[in-house]
Amino acid sequence: MSERLPIYLDYAATTPLDPRVAEAMIECLHTSELQGNPSSMGHEYGRRARARVEQARAQVAAAINARPASIVWTSGATESNNLALLGAARFHADRGKHIVSSRTEHKAVLDALKQLEAEGFSVTYLKPASDGIVTVEQVRDALRDDTQLVSLMHVNNEIGVIQDVGAVGRLCRERGVLLHVDAAQSAGKVSIDVEEMGVDLLSLTAHKVYGPKGIGALYLRRNPPVGLRPLMFGGGQELGLRSGTLPTHQIVGMGVAFEIAEREREADVVRIRALRERLWAGISKLRNVELNGDPERRVCSVLNVSFHGVEGESLQYALADLAVSTGSACASASETPSYVLRALGRSDHVAQSSLRFSLGRFTTEAEIDAAIVSVTQAVERLRSIAPKNTGE
């Protein structure tokens, strides 16, 4: 292993902190007037901290065209997904105990749904087409009289495809069914308008948007209000939906991160998409490579590629100078092939021979060019030592 750090192409796992975000957080930590508990409204320390928390709430709300009062702070997208799904399903159990979702959701959704199944709910997991898209017709066909909730991710974390959440939102409104959207991967890259999309619950996290780890938010429609049963009990913060002392510096970091992400989104998307296209143009010169997911309806930053004839772990090991993911980062510690790629119809060994490259705000053209060279050399070397298919 060289002493130089590898080129970071794993922005979908987490993004580095934007220096402007770090500066705002450090100011919070250094400033004694912000040391109060934001819930201690009886004195100035608490009120000043609260003002910063509310400023951040407004920044996050503005990024998704929501009212600030509809934002509930959480520890990240996993908690937001759990609070949305478990909280809504349990609260509205009298409406019905059927939920519709898809096979390619993040584990934080799938495992929360498994918990609900253990509690007596039934879940329909839609199978996307080989391009990764779940159609509104599939959702319509899956709805039943007792369906109370649909949960669909906006952008898939492994393959980057964008689901037509707006169309599903309109359908859900017509049918009086709640819609939850996991937007962890879309914030800052794709326009999110909860009003236009007809979303009732939406999960967000800061650390995919150049903010800090450990802070997230759940958008909860307030008009008409969506009922939710809390998962945590204690001080009654966040209108009783999420007890726990609010971490001012984390929240301020998320607010600034979302404000920057929305302000710079269009410019970022154009630049990052061009870099991704450059990477694909270089990689696709290798024979027997395959792009996973719809080639058009995809987020600007993600490129998931299957390299036929190359074993995935060896490819990742050979690419020690690149920080990339096999499958999703959350699941890649195991040898189990990516369930997302399996759901798209890829075989186990093709799924294992796939890499996710994810680019971001700080990726440079020089890094992409170096990545193309590394990938080309590694793939060609590993293929050169493999048995040929011709039955040597």
Added chain:
Amino acid sequence: MHYSPLVERHFATPCNVGQLASGSDVLTARAGSQDRGVEILLSARVEHDRIVALNHRVYGCPHSIAAASWLTERLTGATLQDLARWTWREAATALEVPPEKWGRLLVLEDAVRALEKNWRSRPSNHAETA
């Protein structure tokens, strides 16, 4: 995933890669498949009662690649009896292969067993042992 220094070395610079040109003194054996995650092709040149050259091709994880390369060094000079005695555990120990990867080494042993079988079934071998 832990990779020992020996795995790192053989992965970076595998030994004896390729296939020996076919001939009456060359044996080949194949085991595994890409679908199963490991595929190994061995080719050995046998002179008198010993392997004088052993080459390989391999598809697999870093441990599999390193083990196949290491094996070609280990079994060059081996007799038929040495081949028969060889088991995957020797590679596991030498390369410090973690238990979750031992199944991959069984494919390597399958390739060695196939090579042994082919050696035993050679006409010249029948003549020698008759």
